[in-house]
Amino acid sequence: MSAQSAFHASAGDLNAQSLRADARRESLRLLALLSPSLFLVFAIIVMPIGWLFWLSLFDEAGVLSSANYARFFEQASYIKTFVTTFKVAFIVTGACVLLGYPLAYMLSQLPRRAASICLIFVILPFWTSVLVRTYAWLVILQRKGLINSWLIDLGVISQPLSLANNLSGVVIGMTHILLPFLVLPLYASMKTIDGDCLRAGMNLGAGPVATFRQIFFPLSLPGLASGVVIVFVLCLGFFVTPALMGGGKVIMWAMRMEQTTSLYSNWGAGAALGVVLLVVTLALLGLFQWLLGARATGVWSSR
Amino acid sequence: MILSIAPSALPISMRRIEKRFGSVAVLRDLNLDVEAGEFLTLLGPSGSGKTTLLMILAGFVRANAGSIKVGDDEIITTPPHKRNIGMVFQNYALFPHMNVFHNIAFPLKQRGVASTETAERVEKALDLVKLQGLGERRVNQLSGGQRQRVALARAIVFEPRIVLMDEPLSALDKGLREHMQIELRSLHRRLGMTTVYVTHDQREAITMSDRIAVMNGGRIEQLDRPETLYATPQTRFVAGFIGESNFIPVECRNGSVWYEDRRIHTAAPAPASGQHLMVVRPEKLRLLANAEPQSGVNVITATVGDIIYQGDSFVCYAALRDGRQLALRDYCRSDVLARMPAPGQPINLGLDAQDTILVASD
Numbered sequence A: 001m002s003a004q005s006a007f008h009a010s011a012g013d014l015n016a017q018s019l020r021a022d023a024r025r026e027s028l029r030l031l032a033l034l035s036p037s038l039f040l041v042f043a044i045i046v047m048p049i050g051w052l053f054w055l056s057l058f059d060e061a062g063v064l065s066s067a068n069y070a071r072f073f074e075q076a077s078y079i080k081t082f083v084t085t086f087k088v089a090f091i092v093t094g095a096c097v098l099l100g101y102p103l104a105y106m107l108s109q110l111p112r113r114a115a116s117i118c119l120i121f122v123i124l125p126f127w128t129s130v131l132v133r134t135y136a137w138l139v140i141l142q143r144k145g146l147i148n149s150w151l152i153d154l155g156v157i158s159q160p161l162s163l164a165n166n167l168s169g170v171v172i173g174m175t176h177i178l179l180p181f182l183v184l185p186l187y188a189s190m191k192t193i194d195g196d197c198l199r200a201g202m203n204l205g206a207g208p209v210a211t212f213r214q215i216f217f218p219l220s221l222p223g224l225a226s227g228v229v230i231v232f233v234l235c236l237g238f239f240v241t242p243a244l245m246g247g248g249k250v251i252m253w254a255m256r257m258e259q260t261t262s263l264y265s266n267w268g269a270g271a272a273l274g275v276v277l278l279v280v281t282l283a284l285l286g287l288f289q290w291l292l293g294a295r296a297t298g299v300w301s302s303r
Numbered sequence B: 001m002i003l004s005i006a007p008s009a010l011p012i013s014m015r016r017i018e019k020r021f022g023s024v025a026v027l028r029d030l031n032l033d034v035e036a037g038e039f040l041t042l043l044g045p046s047g048s049g050k051t052t053l054l055m056i057l058a059g060f061v062r063a064n065a066g067s068i069k070v071g072d073d074e075i076i077t078t079p080p081h082k083r084n085i086g087m088v089f090q091n092y093a094l095f096p097h098m099n100v101f102h103n104i105a106f107p108l109k110q111r112g113v114a115s116t117e118t119a120e121r122v123e124k125a126l127d128l129v130k131l132q133g134l135g136e137r138r139v140n141q142l143s144g145g146q147r148q149r150v151a152l153a154r155a156i157v158f159e160p161r162i163v164l165m166d167e168p169l170s171a172l173d174k175g176l177r178e179h180m181q182i183e184l185r186s187l188h189r190r191l192g193m194t195t196v197y198v199t200h201d202q203r204e205a206i207t208m209s210d211r212i213a214v215m216n217g218g219r220i221e222q223l224d225r226p227e228t229l230y231a232t233p234q235t236r237f238v239a240g241f242i243g244e245s246n247f248i249p250v251e252c253r254n255g256s257v258w259y260e261d262r263r264i265h266t267a268a269p270a271p272a273s274g275q276h277l278m279v280v281r282p283e284k285l286r287l288l289a290n291a292e293p294q295s296g297v298n299v300i301t302a303t304v305g306d307i308i309y310q311g312d313s314f315v316c317y318a319a320l321r322d323g324r325q326l327a328l329r330d331y332c333r334s335d336v337l338a339r340m341p342a343p344g345q346p347i348n349l350g351l352d353a354q355d356t357i358l359v360a361s362d
Helices: A002-008 A016-055 A067-074 A076-109 A112-127 A130-141 A146-153 A167-191 A195-203 A208-236 A240-245 A253-263 A267-292 B050-058 B100-110 B115-128 B144-156 B174-191 B202-208 B226-231 B236-241 B334-338
Strands: B012-021 B024-034 B039-043 B065-070 B085-088 B162-166 B194-199 B211-216 B219-224 B246-253 B256-259 B262-264 B274-280 B285-288 B297-309 B313-319 B325-331 B346-352 B357-360
Touching (some): A130 A146, A195 B085, A208 A267, A253 A267, B039 B050, B050 B085, B085 B144, B211 B236, B219 B236, B236 B246, B236 B357
Parallel strands (some): B162 B194
Antiparallel strands (some): B256 B262
């Protein structure tokens, strides 16, 4: 009877007060443990981005104005850069999907040992500097480069193909550099597809093609989506490869930023470019999230 | 309302199946006939080759040699999607990106069945496995038992000639498993499809099967009805794998059987000579009041060890003179409990001659 009444009386609950105090102390301790990393996030992410935003609000004379943003609508070259950036991003992402999907599929079907050897070749370029790889492509693709001289020697072509210093050079170089970002998440998601599901498909009367189309491909889509998101977003801010392989003809967003700040020393305009890129990227991620669900953007925690 | 499968049930005839993985022989010269409409279980420990045999039947594993005939058709080289064999996988292998309806409709879609007929047949199949109205559910919203039923419905909805099941109940908890055993059995009785079922659980095999093929080391040790298998195991392995058994070494001389200096009576004619093992099942032993010989009863003298109380029954462990342990199980009736010996006490155990089985001591 006394236990029953104690159960309902809130003030008289056994040790309730000290348990609450203990819970409070624990959350404070956790906050204290978190504080170094919170400080880091603030110092190296929140502050610089806030500063960037602040800078973008001042024109060259140091007066508060919206001139830096108005320029996007007024100057045709800005719009052209914007369009070029998206065009390159689309083409490179498309090329990565076309090359990466079969590659990831092959890797996922190989026996474990062979797959890990092949994976090394996928990851190996990661350990080489982007700059070095880009120059290597330049050597291979330029007017008197390996490919052109071979093709001419073989008599396939009489005039050298223009493979570098234009859009195709940019696309080839960027596709090579970004391919692993598509292959790795895609491979990881393909490995989680239950082999019994494919066997069940065949058992129920679907031939190899139908099993791939109706079972394997839909189940690999979350991995494909996360790979596509990563590659696309990385494309938008890519600098080194388009700068070197574009021959000055392909101006992408990041190159524009570099020009504005180092060539013209217009920090306000450069900052505005950065802010717009950030906002567009976040908007795209939001769009992907909305279209494909959390699985697409939560890359490394897929399943 | 019932899917009509019975008329199309076909027998399976497997001949001289060989399968090696590298240098390891998994199946050796295996012959097995499954009758039309029969529920046959492949029972064996892991590594006995039972799953490999099922995979060869389904077409997922290629045998090194042999023939499989379904009816009159040779299918050993037929690809899996043309075999028209339904299969329930151990982990169900439901398609996670489809709902229940589309999972079950999948085999019908592959066969180009019209959508109205598909809807009708899926509905019937759902009815049959007692999942009415769950067609729109996603697979991950189902419980283990419900997934099991969806997998079953998917395997029978296209009226296959044969249904294969690979330990389909092993992921369910005990109560649900026993319930599903009975349900699978009655479903089989209603539909009458030829069924090959794989399990390592001997109780499950005994409960469900028309016949059981006990497999060991890539061979079939014995193929019989459950009662026959239990009552007259032909090898030591079968006697040990099906039910509990203790083995007592006996010697055969001139057509009679001897344990130490005592003559053992058996129902079957005794082997002429050699060392054999007497199979002693715990529930076949009785506590005798004294050591006086009775006709048709073999008497074994032992010393009581532990007595373990299990509610409805008890198990009494008794040691023979050579240290060998025997177990005796009986129900807790008051007359038995009244005569319950104390640990350390000598007892006389009776085993009827009809229940005395000998197997070769390999």
